Amino acid sequence: MNRALWTVIGLVLLAAGVTGLLVGYGVLSFVDRQQVLLPSTVVDAWNRNEGWALTLTIVAGLLVALLGVWLIRAQLRRRGGAPMADLYLPQPEPAEAQPTGAEPTAASQPEGGTEVASRALHRALQRDLESDQQIRDATVRLTGPADHPRLLVRLAVTADADVGALADHVDRVMHRFTTTSGIQPDLSEVVVRIPAGAPARVE
Numbered sequence: 001m002n003r004a005l006w007t008v009i010g011l012v013l014l015a016a017g018v019t020g021l022l023v024g025y026g027v028l029s030f031v032d033r034q035q036v037l038l039p040s041t042v043v044d045a046w047n048r049n050e051g052w053a054l055t056l057t058i059v060a061g062l063l064v065a066l067l068g069v070w071l072i073r074a075q076l077r078r079r080g081g082a083p084m085a086d087l088y089l090p091q092p093e094p095a096e097a098q099p100t101g102a103e104p105t106a107a108s109q110p111e112g113g114t115e116v117a118s119r120a121l122h123r124a125l126q127r128d129l130e131s132d133q134q135i136r137d138a139t140v141r142l143t144g145p146a147d148h149p150r151l152l153v154r155l156a157v158t159a160d161a162d163v164g165a166l167a168d169h170v171d172r173v174m175h176r177f178t179t180t181s182g183i184q185p186d187l188s189e190v191v192v193r194i195p196a197g198a199p200a201r202v203e
Helices: 001-024 039-047 048-077 118-129 163-181
Strands: 087-090 114-118 135-143 150-158 186-193
Touching: 001 048, 114 118, 114 163, 118 135, 118 150, 118 163, 150 163, 163 186
Parallel strands: 150 186
Antiparallel strands: 087 114, 135 150
16 A cells, blocks of 8 residues: 555656656647746735635645655554564473372472573574575564464575475475474465576576
8 A cells, every 4th residue: 555655656746847847848838938836816815815725735734744654654664563572481390200199389390491582583484494495585574472473484486496395395394493492373474586587496
């Protein structure tokens, strides 16, 4: 949506600039080159309604400013929402012999744990994806809760990449990631692109 709005704004500004140049060089014969930018009728109407005209101009300027802020936020916002928080892995309970039917005591409860930075999981997943020779570059993004995040994957591949083989590779990487980290993300999006001038895979 933001790209469409930027396109419309760009076309409007381009049309205004081209029209001004054509008028300035006299290409448009039906427009007088000596004509002022705002005719006297517009100036008179502004003077008659100066209060309302100034108010409408301010409102229009504020709307344009708000639209610009919204477009900038939409352009800079990353897809998928907030990044996944760091993963906390509790220390496993020690394997001590307990009497049958006995409740675990406070002393037998595990203490501490391991905190894994989400950026480390991102890097590990990215390196594993890039282990396939068909993948030139991989970008991953984990979002949502740490116990069940969403995963977005973007792959830049070689010109002769096999889509079926890529899908199998991604499945294997996901299986290894789940086995290693203990979390199973939802693979919500996989985007595969072939960069311009990408070389073919060399066996």
